[in-house]
Amino acid sequence: MNEVKEKPGAAEVDAYSEGARNILQAAEQLFAGQGFDAVSIQAVAQNAGVSKANVFHHFGSKEGLYLAVLRSVCQRAAPLLQTLVKEGEDFPARLDHFAKAHVAYLLAHPGTMRLLLRELLESDARRGQELAEQAVGENFTRLIGILREGQRRGELRAVVDPAIAAALLVGADMFLFQARPVLRHLKGVGFADAPERYSEGLVDILLHGLLAQG
Amino acid sequence: MNEVKEKPGAAEVDAYSEGARNILQAAEQLFAGQGFDAVSIQAVAQNAGVSKANVFHHFGSKEGLYLAVLRSVCQRAAPLLQTLVKEGEDFPARLDHFAKAHVAYLLAHPGTMRLLLRELLESDARRGQELAEQAVGENFTRLIGILREGQRRGELRAVVDPAIAAALLVGADMFLFQARPVLRHLKGVGFADAPERYSEGLVDILLHGLLAQG
């Protein structure tokens, strides 16, 4: 209550006290690593250097804490997503840029991804599913935008469904992220730890197709 | 102990008593729907129509039960995966068949998929991760086989990495599965509930590419 708050309703980004921020940070790490049920308030409190009761003081309940973590994560992710789109280039260049940036983003934020993917997996329509949906939906829509634009300019075949093409690229990236441990010890797979090579290969196939005749 | 057992070591498929099978079945449903931690032995016992103690009698511990479920699931999945490959056709036909069968398989077994995907998400190298890895790895390898064969016959461009092409298709299918709730209320996406249309679109892009010139 000591510091000046601009608008306590809208963008409550860092509107947390120091203690609360510590809790949020510890909780994010633990939730990302082990999931909701496997993490105890005790563990969060310990990692944050505060008491159990303090956690409840700030976030009301475990659910409340979890939602706060999810909100915080999505909030931080939003601005970064905008860097995925590069304006003023031709279609192949834009696709290439998106592919590289997207896969790099996923691999650089494993905690965030795990958090969101877990939510997607709960079809029980529980907790902050809307948040996860919003996050995934947003860069998906972004990629569709690039594709549509390419189609409008005639650089891209008119008959292809931009949404399906987008699913191919985004899906392949999420697949790399999720299946990495599997891919690592699978013979004939050389890209498990070479994301640039991976996205280059993806873009090449997407642009030119698999068939030999052309 | 009443019935004759052929070989109690190898293929212990239905080597369970009736009670044990009921437990296994109830557990599979619950684990698939809510994940390991969220399911109590109490709930499993109730759904199976037995007592808590009985669950421990048959499976030793909660972990043991979970592993038994995972094993059972993978065991049932294995033979079905073989139908994904169709012999004696040209490359486009085989790819088309795989794509359709694969996406249909995923959507027809949501419980199994959720179970396996959850395991993949736990990088803590815990529980039956090897099982999940084996399952995903297997049909991935299967698809690579199709692609390599096409390459050998010269139907497929020699420079493309078959593993990357496989990741595109498998990833896109897994993406449809996971992101379905999101995709449903996303404007511009018409395939969320039209898997055939989806896989046709995928195959078309994979074969011919996105570019207009050709």
Next chain:
DNA sequence: GTCTATACAGGGATAGAC
């Protein structure tokens, strides 16, 4: 805002009778 202490429920697991 932060703590200590405590209430209370539910979880996994075991003992021992049938």
Next chain:
DNA sequence: GTCTATCCCTGTATAGAC
């Protein structure tokens, strides 16, 4: 193989002092 009863621990959450 199946049950009832029980143990013990841990988890969430609250009360109330500082």
